[in-house]
Amino acid sequence: MTEQEAVALFKCLADRTRLQILRTLAREDAYVELLSERLGMAPSTISFHLKKLSDVGAVSSQKAQYYTMYTLNRELFDQTMLSILQEESDEAAVQDERERLWREKVLRSFFDEDGRLRTIPAQRKKRLIVLERLAEAFECGRAYSEREVNLIIADFHDDFCTLRREMVDEHLMSREDGLYRRVE
């Protein structure tokens, strides 16, 4: 279910008349006239609500002799609220793409054509992006001495001490017994 579909479903369900129709259909399938009689509403009003319920997939219908029988879509209602909330959001994808483009822009402005870091960003969010790029120069699972770490970072920037400490502070590298490891 997309975010748009979830919004449409919840909007549709936020109506007492439609909930009454659904409760009736949860007990048994029914046709418009039967629902009209049971709920004390005009058949046209029932049809109106059934159309809205049908549009969001809450009910389905099929012709049966002279009547159109309406059925509750149990598959939809068997879903948990949590599973709906955990669906990938359209907006989340847009946000991810926006984030990716912004990261690229930050990297372009702080690294030169040779891959050297021009300057250490003052803003923490930008600094973190730069440090993440530096961390990619280290192999996962391998232990590095401080000297090795300094040499690798020095390829990017002269202030390797600051950058090394920052990588540890930001949990991109771990330090134990004088050895550094990239945090996965």
Place this chain on the structure above:
Amino acid sequence: MEELMRELEAKVAKATQSAAALKAEDRIDDANLEKIRANVYGIFVSVLQAAAKQSSDEAERRAFFERNLERIPSGWRIARDKAEERGDTVRLVQEDVKLAALDEVEQAFRELWGAEA
């Protein structure tokens, strides 16, 4: 004319009250249908007021009202037929509510004012 005005105003008040009660019960779409009904009665209250301004002659006022009783809902009937063609149940019900309210207006007009013609 005054009697018809009172009748239509009472219908506006009743439908408005009903819409508010339905809204309070979280029956928003049903409340909106009642609002549509109230709007139709309200339109013809306005037509009556316009008729009173148009002329002081009772027959002319009545003719003005009757003309508008024909003219105003012509678009509603077309909209209803189109909704039926498209299978647009939601719109169809809305147009039906308007036409049902119109029938009530027409009946009230015939009973309370039309007989004097």
